[in-house]
Amino acid sequence: MPTIYSIDALSTGAGRDGHVTTSDGMVDLEMRAPKELGGSGEGFNPEQLFAAGYAACFHSALNSVARQRKIQLTDATVGARVELVSVDDGLQLAVHLEVVIPTQPHDVAQELADEAHQLCPYSNATRGNIQVTITVTDD
Template sequence: MESTKKTLYTADATAVGGRSGHVRSASGIIDLDMSVPEGLGGKKGATNPEELFAAGYSSCFQQALLVTAQRAGDKLDPATEVKCSVSLFQEGEGYGLSAVLDVDLKSFDRAKTIEMVRQAHKICPYSVGTRGNMEVTLKVQGEDIPLEAGENAGVAEGK
């Protein structure tokens, strides 16, 4: 069976100095000092990997919502928000991440919003990439969405 996978875009960035260093994208648009989070003893005025991950995931998930709405013949309210909280935790000797996505579509009822969030979670590249590797909690306006078996575990469909 022939693969239909095709690379659409590749982003490149280089880090020097780890969590207390600097990161720069190949385009130069990202050019930031990095630090351990301030609450863990890091310095003010610098970002950290978790903050960058949260920014990327929230943006990507919102795009997945736009695609989901378009496919259903709907249009999202321009004020739609996706808040992503990424937590760093320690478990034994290792470290891990978890994420919470809290969606406010503004203009749809709760049932429709939940369905759209579930559909977006199926196609969002961040959701697909973390599925089975990272706990992701989905919320609508602060309330958890009960996940069905397989929605947050295992590998992406078709793999």
């Protein structure tokens, strides 16, 4: 497969209580474990970054699917909630996506979200590995 885009990230310090940077300099963040994990919560954590990335990526996939179907999306939003859950052998992520397309009938919005889930690179990376639920709401 030909690579379309590549970026490198480096974590230094102590992981969740360290620092991350990307090779292009666009990300340069102090990382801190959330209070729920015994940290200070005074920095970013991996789950926040994953939620932001998944929401943006899925929203792009949604717009791409809509363009292919010649549907204009205005005021559409995608929210992502990432949860760190306890499982028998450690911790795992779970993702809940909320898609809102107020300008489309619910059945059309659901079709667009389902198609976007097949297209989105985050969805493809997580499929079969973690629980991802998608809820389409009208507002």
